[in-house]
Amino acid sequence: MQLQIDQFKKSPNGQAKKTARVQGGEPTNDLVFSASTGTNDEVFPSILSLYVPKGSIVADVTYGNGVFWRDVPAGDYTLKASDLKNGVDCRKLPYEDESLDCVVFDPPYMHTPGGTAHSNHQNFEGYYQNNATSNGNAKYHEAVLELYFGGCREAYRVLKPEGILIVKCQDEVCANKQRLTHVEIVNELVMKGYIVEDLFVIVRNGKPGVSRLKKQYHARKNHSYFLVFKKRKKPVKPKKE
Numbered sequence: 001m002q003l004q005i006d007q008f009k010k011s012p013n014g015q016a017k018k019t020a021r022v023q024g025g026e027p028t029n030d031l032v033f034s035a036s037t038g039t040n041d042e043v044f045p046s047i048l049s050l051y052v053p054k055g056s057i058v059a060d061v062t063y064g065n066g067v068f069w070r071d072v073p074a075g076d077y078t079l080k081a082s083d084l085k086n087g088v089d090c091r092k093l094p095y096e097d098e099s100l101d102c103v104v105f106d107p108p109y110m111h112t113p114g115g116t117a118h119s120n121h122q123n124f125e126g127y128y129q130n131n132a133t134s135n136g137n138a139k140y141h142e143a144v145l146e147l148y149f150g151g152c153r154e155a156y157r158v159l160k161p162e163g164i165l166i167v168k169c170q171d172e173v174c175a176n177k178q179r180l181t182h183v184e185i186v187n188e189l190v191m192k193g194y195i196v197e198d199l200f201v202i203v204r205n206g207k208p209g210v211s212r213l214k215k216q217y218h219a220r221k222n223h224s225y226f227l228v229f230k231k232r233k234k235p236v237k238p239k240k241e
């Protein structure tokens with residue numbers, strides 16, 4: 001490997017001009033990519049490898065069945081796993097302020113009005129506990145967003161400055177309206193003291209279907225996202241009106 005430290009360029013007057021550019025490294029395509037086809041457990045470890053140093057204290061606050069962690073070697077991180085199923089609401093975590101290096105957050109990303117929607121196709125309520133969560137007066141997609149925003153607010157409290165928040169989400173069409181959940185989350189979080197670090201697109205294997213179709217109006221979603229945020233070093237000051 002050849003390391004070139006001082007680079008010189010010709011300036012307009014013909015004199016050599018020292019630039020700050022430093023070259024080094026080796027060519028490779030053995031990289032972590034922003035889009036991949038596969039499953040969450042295949043992608044999640046590479047996101048950790050980029051953003052969360054081994055030995056970090058990580059809270060997965062919607063641990064569910066722990067699928068994300070299937071391929072993460074036990075012992076690489078101090079993992080604190082919790083879920084509403086075990087009585088811990090992600091909006092009221094039992095951790096001290098600024099005590100964690102990373103929070104992983106994967107709440108229900110689809111609304112289940114009345115608890116029965118989608119139930120004949122896939123048991124979303126059983127798996128995601130969408131209605132078990134109290135969401136104030138918000139309904140449908142707004143309830144999904146409210147939980148995302150509430151959980152991210154609580155994550156901000158428990159994260160150390162420059163701590164990492166990894167959020168899993170998927171866009172949805174709600175009442176025939178296209179709701180780009182990932183954009184809505186990014187817009188909210190940058191206002192609330194987070195910096196966007198990365199976005200990963202995961203494309204599902206195979207072709208998801210629908211149980212009944214008369215006419216298709218929007219593209220069937222077959223992708224989801226991992227968003228990576230960093231808590232700002234210093235809190236953002238609220239803007240004066």
Ligand SMILES: C[S@@+](CC[C@H](N)C(=O)[O-])C[C@H]1O[C@@H](n2cnc3c(N)ncnc32)[C@H](O)[C@@H]1O
Pocket residue numbers: 061062063064065066067068069082083084085088089090091106107108109127128129130133147
């Ligand atoms: C998409 S699943 C998470 C799957 C998980 N990442 C895995 O790898 O298995 C959503 C989870 O959020 C949990 N949940 C719903 N509302 C919650 C809340 N208010 N606080 C904490 N967990 C909640 C559900 O119980 C469910 O396990």
